[in-house]
Amino acid sequence: MSERPYVLLSCAMSVDGYIDDASPERLRLSSPADFDRVDAVRAGCDAILVGAGTVRADDPRLLIRSPARRERRAERGLPPDLTKVTLTWSGDVDPDARFFTTGESPKLVYTASARADALAGRLAGRAEVIGAGDPPELERVLADLAGRGVRRLMVEGGGAVHTAFLTAGLADELQLVVAPFFVGDPAAPRFAHSGVFPQRPDRPMRLEEVTRIGDLVLLRYLTAGRRV
Numbered sequence: 548m549s550e551r552p553y554v555l556l557s558c559a560m561s562v563d564g565y566i567d568d569a570s571p572e573r574l575r576l577s578s579p580a581d582f583d584r585v586d587a588v589r590a591g592c593d594a595i596l597v598g599a600g601t602v603r604a605d606d607p608r609l610l611i612r613s614p615a616r617r618e619r620r621a622e623r624g625l626p627p628d629l630t631k632v633t634l635t636w637s638g639d640v641d642p643d644a645r646f647f648t649t650g651e652s653p654k655l656v657y658t659a660s661a662r663a664d665a666l667a668g669r670l671a672g673r674a675e676v677i678g679a680g681d682p683p684e685l686e687r688v689l690a691d692l693a694g695r696g697v698r699r700l701m702v703e704g705g706g707a708v709h710t711a712f713l714t715a716g717l718a719d720e721l722q723l724v725v726a727p728f729f730v731g732d733p734a735a736p737r738f739a740h741s742g743v744f745p746q747r748p749d750r751p752m753r754l755e756e757v758t759r760i761g762d763l764v765l766l767r768y769l770t771a772g773r774r775v
């Protein structure tokens with residue numbers, strides 16, 4: 548396989564495994580303290596990736612919020628914000644989404660090669676569009692990011708994208724926060740979908756850290772991949 552970035556998956560879920568409810572508003576599973584921890588994790592990465600489902604559902608900005616963290620990045624010669632990355636095989640992304648309209652750092656959209664030109668036309672000036680094959684391949688996405696100098700990639704959901712990285716064996720680390728409540732609605736999105744996971748009972752992940760954050764708990768796992 549080509550060189551690829553270190554891939555860190557980050558997610559907050561309810562005790563019954565949901566990452567949102569079924570209402571149109573975003574469900575906050577994290578507490579303010581946990582959102583601040585997530586901001587620090589962002590600040591330690593080069594790029595942040597979410598699936599197009601999350602762009603459509605949450606309209607996220609994906610910026611670093613803390614002025615002090617932005618300044619520290621600048622002192623280290625890094626851009627204040629991360630390169631933003633999304634995956635859309637269908638091309639269904641709104642050019643006016645905050646993903647595209649906020650922040651000064653590069654925005655990259657990986658899509659099916661056959662759709663890349665049309666999507667580049669729609670997103671002209673707002674993002675660079677890259678064809679990742681027909682059908683598109685995550686390995687190609689990661690190799691292209693590595694070629695752009697991305698060494699540490701944060702994947703912030705949603706469930707379909709987390710499942711894709713995990714089942715492909717392309718996740719090195721998983722940071723899961725468990726919120727102290729249930730969602731209990733089968734129409735809500737889950738952290739992981741069904742699939743064949745290499746992190747199976749005879750090849751488990753290593754539990755690297757357990758940290759209490761008020762009534763939430765952070766579980767940090769390393770997969771059998773890199774141990775950085």
Ligand SMILES: NC(=O)C1=CN([C@@H]2O[C@H](COP(=O)(O)OP(=O)(O)OC[C@H]3O[C@@H](n4cnc5c(N)ncnc54)[C@H](OP(=O)(O)O)[C@@H]3O)[C@@H](O)[C@H]2O)C=CC1
Nearest residue numbers: 559567598599600601634635636637704705706707708711
């Ligand atoms: N609690 C938390 O920490 C978080 C919660 N969320 C929640 O997750 C939900 C969205 O999750 P979900 O609907 O699963 O969407 P995702 O964000 O996982 O995006 C899925 C989309 O990504 C594109 N895609 C490209 N490549 C792949 C691939 N290899 N595998 C899967 N998808 C790919 C497709 O876009 P296309 O259809 O355009 O082809 C697909 O429909 C929202 O409700 C959001 O609030 C999201 C992030 C974090």
Ligand SMILES: Nc1c(N[C@@H]2O[C@H](COP(=O)(O)O)[C@@H](O)[C@H]2O)[nH]c(=O)[nH]c1=O
Nearest residue numbers: 559574575576577605607608609610703
């Ligand atoms: N709801 C939820 C998360 N949601 C994630 O945060 C993104 C919003 O980013 P921003 O617009 O920059 O604030 C959203 O798109 C999704 O990736 N994350 C968490 O750590 N905990 C949470 O409870």
